[in-house]
Amino acid sequence: MLGSRTIVTLGATLALAGCVAAPRSALDRSTVLGSRIERVELTDIPVNGQPVVVTYGGGRCIVEGELIAVTRTTLVVLDNEGALWQIPITSGAKVEIELYSSRSSSLYTATTAGSVSTLSHGYWLLASFPVWLAVGLPLASSESSASHLHTQSANTPQLAAYARFPQGSTMDWTGQARPPAPCQ
């Protein structure tokens, strides 16, 4: 049988996972995220905007891509198919910014695989399946939330810091970017 100590150990793991799960809320780019790296290749320094997911129209419309610029009136996003979109600030859009590449998808995949693998445990599945879910899902979720920022489009000055052109207000995007399609 799955020993009680095993369950206790996994429970402790879950508790530890809870401790390290800290949601990120500060929009300030000068916030320290990790330990300093002295040197990377110059070509590795990103010169594009951060990946964003912009949700507007009451959650019915989503544009996903690179944050190009933030003007006084619009968010400009280059979607994954190469199209530029202008999303009015006044739309009340919600913006999710990916600060760095997280491995949450690996953790979700691992949780799924581990949970399915408990089919091989026979009666132990009653204990091992919930343990997999209880440990895996919070870990994957916290991994994801730690690497993403959620904000409103109204926070334009701070949001601009994550764009390809943080000086974006000096550029004229009229005619280059298409307005958002009507939400379905």
Next chain:
Amino acid sequence: MVTRCLGICLLLGLASLLGQTGCKTSTAYRGELIQPPAQRATQAAGDANRPNEDAEALEAVRERLRKNNDPYLKCHFQDGSVIVLQDWHVVDNTVSGKGLKYNSQRVVVEQSEFHIPIGSVALFETNRPEAIKSARLPIMATVATTSVALSTLCISTPKACFGSCPTIYATDGKREVLQAEGFSSSVAKALEATDVDALFEVPASWDTPELRVTNEAPETHAIRSLSLLFAPRPRQGRVYREGERYYAASALIEPSRCSNGSADCLLAVQRADAEEYKSDTDGQDLASREQLVVEFNDVPVGELGLVLTARNSLLGTYLSYQVLAYMGEDWGNYLAFIERGDPATVRTLRRIIEQLGGVEVEIAQGNGVWAKAGAHLEMGPLARETVLLKLPQTKAGVALRVRLTMTRGHMRLDRVGLVRTLGEVTPSRLVPVEVLRHQERDPDALSRLLDPGQYLVTYPGDEYVVKYPNPRCDNCEWFVESRGYYYTWMRRAWLREQDLRQVGKLLVVPAQMLKALAPSYRAIESELERIFWQSRVKVSHGTNGSAQ
């Protein structure tokens, strides 16, 4: 059955997935935006106090840039282009540094040393790369990989995990002695393997070859085959095995000197006898290394080989049993996992036994530099094994110095010798013709050893005498080739030590655990051999032999 296989395959997959991703860190780029006065001026056009404010603002920007110690600086321009500088600095009103210029489409258009007037820049952005280490992946990996921990310790290092395995006795011409242990790295059916051991002490003329095969530990042995290999010896020489190759070699040359840096070890390694060289662990780190320098004066002309006769101490056994104890009552689960899984996947997780290693051999060059000659890992704690390690060409007539590096307290060296190899030989094979159990013929056991599709399964205390035909060879070298696998039984006393956190530590920080376990091993080290040999299961007939 299908669901079990599916589950185990998935578990292996996720262990691999976590292993691949868990070691990597993500990189984030902290940034600070600094707006130069030209941009402020644009926004504040028409202000009468502008010149003074511009000067103050410029000084403020210079000051902020000077104080900033981020290693990278981006200069964003009005047209959308950007220059990324490294090793940048500020002199007067100019920012300088080596960098790359990108256009607005983010295509590199120039690579140069740039000197950029501060006023020409729309926006400065300092960048500092930061490593994001997630505590979540190791946690998840620990949960997943506990299922494969023991297998990782046992799979890839031959004979690291003790079992008496099939313990093989053969005559030395006068009496029956323990001469080999079969497939001791095959701790599960999925790891079934063929193992060859030299029967170095049997007489050259062995008219009635027979082996006594016993099971002397709480284990289940499954023997698929048990053959004898033999090859004619050269005049005044022997035949040695190096991996899967066999070489005829000249008479063995004894070393003239041996030192471990603080003591003489010549007598211990000069001859194959009961006297072995063995050091004790230092009580601080089970991975501490030691070196022996062995010198040969009479170096012959030709291709040379180093002959090692040795066995492991019980250090690896102790560690393996400790891991089993940490696994506790979940061991059966892990074993099933190994059986259904791909050993190559779990092999990547093994660490701790690897740190113990085997014997690394180097030879001294004329300029005082040591050159690697090879390594030998395959030993076991029961029977001394004799193997050959071919050496690079050296000058004849010059003393040859060989340096052996190994983990302190891990090896028992019986003999180190030098031979001149005379060429490769191909041994002949003998298969059993008769099997006795309780001194009576056992045709079923014989048919199982002869049928590649069946196993001879033995349990603690079992003993079989396996006979072979007369090889009609008056001067031959002998080897035993065994194939099969075995299961180690969990001991009740070990269950009390179950602690998966320790298993996790062994996987994550094996070096630290080798230090942590060092004092407890040191405390019992001197008594371990005696207790070990006494703990063997008595077989039905005959007297258990030993390598001692």
